[in-house]
Amino acid sequence: MQSVGSETxxxxxxxxxxxxxxLVRRAQKVHLRGGPTEQVVERAAYGILAWLHDTGxxxxxxxxxxxxxxxxxISRQVAALEQAGLVTREPDADDRRALRLRLTDRGKKxxxxxxxxxxxxxxxxxxxxxxxxxxxxxxxxxxxxAGLDEHLTGDPHTAEGGQR
Amino acid sequence: MQSVGSETxxxxxxxxxxxxxxLVRRAQKVHLRGGPTEQVVERAAYGILAWLHDTGxxxxxxxxxxxxxxxxxISRQVAALEQAGLVTREPDADDRRALRLRLTDRGKKxxxxxxxxxxxxxxxxxxxxxxxxxxxxxxxxxxxxAGLDEHLTGDPHTAEGGQR
DNA sequence: CCGTTATGGTTGGTACATGCAATCAGTTGG
DNA sequence: CCAACTGATTGCATGTACCAACCATAACGG
Numbered sequence: 001m002q003s004v005g006s007e008t009x010x011x012x013x014x015x016x017x018x019x020x021x022x023l024v025r026r027a028q029k030v031h032l033r034g035g036p037t038e039q040v041v042e043r044a045a046y047g048i049l050a051w052l053h054d055t056g057x058x059x060x061x062x063x064x065x066x067x068x069x070x071x072x073x074i075s076r077q078v079a080a081l082e083q084a085g086l087v088t089r090e091p092d093a094d095d096r097r098a099l100r101l102r103l104t105d106r107g108k109k110x111x112x113x114x115x116x117x118x119x120x121x122x123x124x125x126x127x128x129x130x131x132x133x134x135x136x137x138x139x140x141x142x143x144x145x146a147g148l149d150e151h152l153t154g155d156p157h158t159a160e161g162g163q164r
Numbered sequence: 165m166q167s168v169g170s171e172t173x174x175x176x177x178x179x180x181x182x183x184x185x186x187l188v189r190r191a192q193k194v195h196l197r198g199g200p201t202e203q204v205v206e207r208a209a210y211g212i213l214a215w216l217h218d219t220g221x222x223x224x225x226x227x228x229x230x231x232x233x234x235x236x237x238i239s240r241q242v243a244a245l246e247q248a249g250l251v252t253r254e255p256d257a258d259d260r261r262a263l264r265l266r267l268t269d270r271g272k273k274x275x276x277x278x279x280x281x282x283x284x285x286x287x288x289x290x291x292x293x294x295x296x297x298x299x300x301x302x303x304x305x306x307x308x309x310a311g312l313d314e315h316l317t318g319d320p321h322t323a324e325g326g327q328r
Numbered sequence: 329c330c331g332t333t334a335t336g337g338t339t340g341g342t343a344c345a346t347g348c349a350a351t352c353a354g355t356t357g358g
Numbered sequence: 359c360c361a362a363c364t365g366a367t368t369g370c371a372t373g374t375a376c377c378a379a380c381c382a383t384a385a386c387g388g
Binding site: 005006008009010011012013014015016017018019020021022023024025026027028029030044046047050067068069115118119121122123124125126129131133134135136137138140141142143144145147148149151152 | 177183210297304305306307315
């Protein structure tokens with residue numbers, strides 16, 4: 001048998017599964033205001049603003065692919081963001097069905113304050129961590145996300161218990 | 165000043181915040197059936213079953229405290245679990261207002277298959293990781309969760325940007 | 329040129345997750 | 359015994375998400 005995985009590995013996997021379950025449940029509560037006088041940015045909207053900011057104008061479909069969400073979900077969230085004046089939907093010259101989403105100045109400002117606040121919470125949470133652990137955690141999280149992305153992108157069934 | 169945090173640390177924090185945002189969004193999709201012929205266990209219900217199994221009979225309020233959720237949320241989810249025959253609500257002898265929640269045999273069976281399936285996905289996702297990284301990720305996640313727990317338990321406001 | 333099929337996006341309907349406010353029942357301490 | 363408290367449930371509102379149906383435009387094939 002090729003690299004069975006020691007008992008220790010299994011214990012790690014079990015522990016990771018457990019902690020992830022808890023994390024996903026609890027982390028949603030760390031939901032923040034867009035700043036002192038700013039409007040609230042929905043948890044879902046924050047991710048969109050951030051990704052739009054970091055990667056430039058995108059189409060709805062590209063956002064949906066990034067988050068592995070249904071197009072309709074993105075559509076509604078984007079509609080809300082536009083309503084709030086945080087993004088604009090410009091017709092795409094190349095394809096008149098499509099729209100390019102772009103942050104407004106207001107959107108950039110709201111993202112910036114919200115992001116600062118969220119980073120502040122994370123920094124506070126990790127206040128006592130060593131720089132090495134911080135760096136490790138960052139890189140392990142990124143690796144995990146990459147694996148998750150692949151898992152969700154590829155065949156959505158291969159990764160079962162084993163046989164089947 | 166005490167350990168200002170180097171630029172590298174800041175970059176790690178930013179990266180961690182980013183990855184967590186994505187993780188929380190994406191990880192919810194890894195939602196599984198309770199087994200081949202078993203009923204579906206809601207994402208929320210899985211956590212309850214698992215915690216109940218691992219720590220023995222609990223009250224609703226204790227579950228709510230563990231997950232940092234409102235009592236009403238737990239109440240509904242527990243009602244659904246009872247409906248499905250996965251847990252029982254036994255009157256508590258000490259306090260007749262309270263109920264002790266206990267897994268049924270069926271609940272244990274469903275948990276066991278669901279958990280196996282989830283662990284299978286995680287194992288698959290982490291297939292290529294070194295044992296060291298697995299162990300590190302497990303322990304860092306646990307530490308992060310502990311910090312999160314503390315943050316949510318304690319004053320829900322102290323962890324702002326910094327001064328204030 | 330049209331049909332046919334494919335693609336980008338929106339809208340209707342539905343389900344789950346969650347919080348707050350109100351309520352009920354039982355407990356505790358004057 | 360009454361007041362204040364606590365465990366739990368229920369009503370109501372909101373956010374997140376999916377699927378199915380739909381509209382508009384594109385891309386192809388006669």
